[in-house]
Amino acid sequence: MYMNHEELWRSALGELEFEVSRANFATWFKDTTIRGVEDGVAVVVVPNAFAKEWLEKKFHKQIIKSLRSNAPDVRNATYIVQPPSDTAPQNPKKKSQQSETIEEQLEFKEFSVDRETNLNPKYTFESFIIGSFNEFAHAAAVSLSKNAGSLYNPFFVYGGVGLGKTHLLHAIGNQIKFDHPNYKVLYLTSERFVNELISVLQNREPLNAFKDKYRNVDVLIIDDIQFIAGKVKSEEEFFHTFNSLYERGKQIVFSSDKPPAAIQNLEERLRSRFEAGLTADISEPEYEARLAILKSKVNGREFAPLSDVLEYTASRIQKNIRELEGALNIILAKSKLKGRPLTFDEAKQSLDQITMRLKRVVTTSQIIKAVSEFYDLGESGLFERSRRREIVRPRQIAMYLLREDFHGSYPFIGQKLGGRDHTTALHAYGKISRELKQNLKLVEEVKLIRGKIYEN
Ligand code: ADP
Numbered sequence: 503m504y505m506n507h508e509e510l511w512r513s514a515l516g517e518l519e520f521e522v523s524r525a526n527f528a529t530w531f532k533d534t535t536i537r538g539v540e541d542g543v544a545v546v547v548v549p550n551a552f553a554k555e556w557l558e559k560k561f562h563k564q565i566i567k568s569l570r571s572n573a574p575d576v577r578n579a580t581y582i583v584q585p586p587s588d589t590a591p592q593n594p595k596k597k598s599q600q601s602e603t604i605e606e607q608l609e610f611k612e613f614s615v616d617r618e619t620n621l622n623p624k625y626t627f628e629s630f631i632i633g634s635f636n637e638f639a640h641a642a643a644v645s646l647s648k649n650a651g652s653l654y655n656p657f658f659v660y661g662g663v664g665l666g667k668t669h670l671l672h673a674i675g676n677q678i679k680f681d682h683p684n685y686k687v688l689y690l691t692s693e694r695f696v697n698e699l700i701s702v703l704q705n706r707e708p709l710n711a712f713k714d715k716y717r718n719v720d721v722l723i724i725d726d727i728q729f730i731a732g733k734v735k736s737e738e739e740f741f742h743t744f745n746s747l748y749e750r751g752k753q754i755v756f757s758s759d760k761p762p763a764a765i766q767n768l769e770e771r772l773r774s775r776f777e778a779g780l781t782a783d784i785s786e787p788e789y790e791a792r793l794a795i796l797k798s799k800v801n802g803r804e805f806a807p808l809s810d811v812l813e814y815t816a817s818r819i820q821k822n823i824r825e826l827e828g829a830l831n832i833i834l835a836k837s838k839l840k841g842r843p844l845t846f847d848e849a850k851q852s853l854d855q856i857t858m859r860l861k862r863v864v865t866t867s868q869i870i871k872a873v874s875e876f877y878d879l880g881e882s883g884l885f886e887r888s889r890r891r892e893i894v895r896p897r898q899i900a901m902y903l904l905r906e907d908f909h910g911s912y913p914f915i916g917q918k919l920g921g922r923d924h925t926t927a928l929h930a931y932g933k934i935s936r937e938l939k940q941n942l943k944l945v946e947e948v949k950l951i952r953g954k955i956y957e958n
């Protein structure tokens with residue numbers, strides 16, 4: 503199939519959109535174009551040096567992969583900087599824009615992130631579905647939005663990937679901005695904070711402008727704060743930013759993939775500040791919530807899937823809402839090609855393919871069984887209330903795997919392994935993760951256990 507360069511890049515972007523987080527996509531990919539493919543090397547045009555660095559360092563592999571899946575002869579990609587004013591006049595997309603359907607234009611608009619706040623207007627409380635998995639975090643976020651700076655400060659929400667942390671953070675920002683248009687609200691990822699600081703330092707620009715930017719806000723929302731851990735200079739700068747805001751009663755909101763106590767290499771004084779307000783976790787959505795999310799997302803869409811298709815989707819895709827959306831989008835795209843909703847069998851076939859391709863699906867009992875067998879503990883060994891090392895150690899490894907591969911919440915894991923407290927699970931996870939960095943024997947053991955878990 504022949505594709506011109508723009509089409510190639512657009513399809514590649516379509517795939518990347520599902521692979522990277524929304525925030526990353528909006529920040530780094532939105533204003534990119536392609537100049538062409540020369541000798542198998544795609545020349546990607548980016549608006550600034552920042553984007554170039556990010557695409558090169560963080561997303562290069564994914565970019566190549568998605569280019570190749572559309573054009574197998576692409577071997578590599580390079581990135582060149584061209585500020586937007588240079589690219590606009592010669593941008594050939596202009597002409598075809600008229601022929602875009604209203605739906606496509608609307609979809610593009612969904613990414614129109616507000617330049618001043620970095621907030622995506624699409625992520626609101628209205629579009630956020632509530633279930634027992636996120637009820638507490640949601641309720642806290644709503645009341646906090648009504649009492650910015652005075653109720654829970656900071657607010658720290660944590661949970662695994664694709665479970666709605668970013669959505670919730672934007673919803674907080676959007677709500678506060680809606681109620682108080684004069685408030686300065688600023689959303690960014692901690693990676694962005696780190697990178698801006700690095701660039702300021704490298705270019706020997708005065709630090710004051712950087713400091714002011716983050717201190718002159720009423721609400722500072724930092725997504726994925728875990729990335730700041732271990733970056734000493736950034737931690738230090740952020741510590742002062744935090745204090746300055748906190749002392750003046752400005753609202754600070756964080757998200758992270760782990761609770762503060764489990765973020766490795768995080769400076770102690772930051773950890774204690776992160777813990778000083780309210781922390782809330784988002785766990786994995788239960789079946790009913792997954793179904794409700796799917797229903798809300800197909801509402802009003804063309805060729806909306808039949809309810810048995812939605813039910814099957816909700817039962818097959820369990821871990822994460824981003825994957826749920828991705829699966830739904832594939833079904834909707836196929837329906838659009840056919841000009842009708844898919845039949846149950848057609849949808850089932852697509853979903854079975856997707857779930858095969860998605861991660862290996864694993865159950866808690868597979869993990870527990872594999873660990874017990876590996877350490878020769880018998881059926882009930884892991885559940886014994888024993889402190890013997892021969893038991894404690896395998897149990898910690900089981901807890902680690904339940905977290906890492908099954909993405910269970912800490913309370914769930916504690917419960918599962920003999921009714922223990924969530925802090926036991928948290929501690930086990932932290933301990934094994936840390937050890938895996940140094941202990942090669944353990945690395946080998948975990949690898950063998952995983953081999954058992956996934957052998958069929
Ligand atoms: P995270 O930041 O935790 O990785 P995101 O906030 O990016 O997850 O969520 C992934 C996708 O799932 C987004 O498109 C988001 O809108 C959607 N999503 C997450 N939680 C919900 C929810 N409770 N209701 C509706 N959509 C959700």
Ligand code: MG
Binds near residue numbers: 523669
């Ligand atoms: Mg996120």
